[in-house]
Amino acid sequence: MSMRDDILKVLFTEEQLKEKCAEMGAQITKDYQGKNLVLVTVLKGAVVYMADLMRHIDLECAIDFMVVSSYGSGTKSTGVVKIVKDLDEDLSGKDILIVEDILDTGMTLNYLKGLLSSRNPASIRIATLLDKPERRAVELQADYVGYQVPDEFVVGYGLDYDEKYRNLPFVGVLKPEAYQR
């Protein structure tokens, strides 16, 4: 019995993700020369991407984490989020890069971007590994995008279904029967 038996197809392999992180890290390194970079991650989905990406950023930078929970029923994002754990750092004068696993409706990030903007950072941008532009419900674009994906539910490399599959080293699509368990 393997977790991989639940996967219908692999979208991005471990090797491809590794290469993508190197590419994105190099671009961020170029763009943030002489800045006060703080990498901000919202737990938990983006931790795997964050851990890989940061090792390709050749700059002094700080990392910080937030825990949020969205109000609203079930899996529908309402965009109103409750801060469960706030950042430890003062953001004034800092160049914030929000590191996200996937940009879906954009409601959560739109709210967070607004919230963090009110704390007087020097700049604020978004890096997302995956982007589902078809699903967007608000006007929001990431500044750095790893891959665009179609409107399919994906798991692995930090992304979960019901808190499972985060530890798969690749990004893939689940078999329909995996949802019925």
Ligand code: IMP
């Ligand atoms: P939204 O952009 O506010 O709709 O929410 C984005 C969040 O929804 C992501 O950080 C994920 O936690 C979750 N999410 C959206 N699409 C997927 C998916 O395909 N697989 C796993 N989680 C997803």
Ligand code: MG
């Ligand atoms: Mg997430």
